[in-house]
Amino acid sequence: WEFRGSGIMNVHGSTGDIIFLGTTTPQLEETFYTMTHELQRDLGGSGSNLRTPSCCLGESRCEWACYNTQEACYQLTQEFQDELHRPAFPYKFKFKFDGCPNGCVAAIARADLSVVGTWRDEIQIDQEAVQAYIGGEIPPNGGAHAGRDWGPFDIQKEVLDLCPTKCMWMEDGKLKIDNKECTRCMHCINVMPRALRPGKDKGATILCGAKAPILDGAQMSSLLIPFMKMEEPYDDLKEVIENIWDWWMEEAKNRERLGELIKRQGFQ
Secondary structure, three states: OOOOOOOEEEEEEOOEEEEEEOOOHHHHHHHHHHHHHHOOOOOOOOOOOEOOOEEOOHHHOOOOOOOOHHHHHHHHHHHOHHHHHOOOOOOOEOEEEEOOOOOOOOHHHHOOEEEEEEEOOOOEEOHHHHHHHHOOOOOHHHHOOOOOOOOOOOHHHHHHOOOOOOOEEEEOOEEEEOHHHOOOOOHHHHHOOOOEEOOOOEEEEEEEOOEOOOOOOOEOOEEEEEEEOOOOOOHHHHHHHHHHHHHHHHHOOOOOOHHHHHHHHOOO
């Protein structure tokens, strides 16, 4: 980039992992050629096509991952090579894979199709570890707040009162959760990671239609499928995607993303 442009880059900007800033038009094709042919980089597309999918580290590094994000991302990248390289869509389309509701790649905010790991059964509770948190033997939040003295850990103030659906309470010295009311926000699990874990019946929630603001402001993706088992070869997910594409390509205006089409025509 020192040779072809300004030498200035954005790394991990809101619009991509690496953004090359400042050059002249004649240099663009040269840059693409060097990247793809000499450096052997697959740049995906930047037109009205499927953009290179992205995922969090998933099961390779993270104990909260509810499915193998990297494998799902890889398999869908292979499956939809043609859609990556030959623009056939009304506008861009993005998949993002989050292993759990913490959402480290922000799929719900930025993807036309968001795949977010979740679980169908009850949160696993280690009551002894809960008592160890209450007694101050284990630091909350994995020790993230250890730099200052915030006083003793208060489970009522720091966990129970902050639950968005108030589905947790203490009873006879034990932590109770009404799992029917749980919205999987991950707050309690993040605060007490050694006491609480996602359930064992794991899969993903499928959402669609997010976009970053250009015309009418930011839009989060909407719930499409509450729970889907995420197992190879991901045929269920591929079928959903292809059905969505069929409708979107038929009905969307030029440069209209899926979320804008849903807004115009309705979710049904």
